[in-house]
Amino acid sequence: MEEKVTCDWATATEADKKQFPDFAAYHQKHGDNMAECDAWVCPCGNSTDTGGFRPCDANGNEVEPPDAGSTDILRFACNDCGRIILHSTGEVVGRNPNGTLL
Numbered sequence: 001m002e003e004k005v006t007c008d009w010a011t012a013t014e015a016d017k018k019q020f021p022d023f024a025a026y027h028q029k030h031g032d033n034m035a036e037c038d039a040w041v042c043p044c045g046n047s048t049d050t051g052g053f054r055p056c057d058a059n060g061n062e063v064e065p066p067d068a069g070s071t072d073i074l075r076f077a078c079n080d081c082g083r084i085i086l087h088s089t090g091e092v093v094g095r096n097p098n099g100t101l102l
């Protein structure tokens with residue numbers, strides 16, 4: 001099965017949803033559109049809030065974040081496991097645990 005990042009808010013507790021209703025509503029609305037989600041969870045369990053993700057090239061090596069309006073394919077690498085993830089879909093397209101950092 002194809003791997004994909006998930007939304008941290010998909011597993012939010014009722015208490016979290018009550019405390020942050022705007023975030024809860026936003027993340028409910030984006031649904032499967034992971035490009036609009038800023039709370040990714042990698043299949044390895046790492047999340048935006050913990051180890052985080054870095055912009056990377058097709059080989060998982062860190063790159064500068066693209067300029068606004070850039071048409072370059074945007075990818076992120078998981079800082080814990082090195083999975084390479086397409087920003088547009090959240091799909092895992094590779095893995096390089098030894099990706100270089102800037």
Ligand SMILES: [Zn+2]
Binds near residue numbers: 042046082
């Ligand atoms: Zn990961």
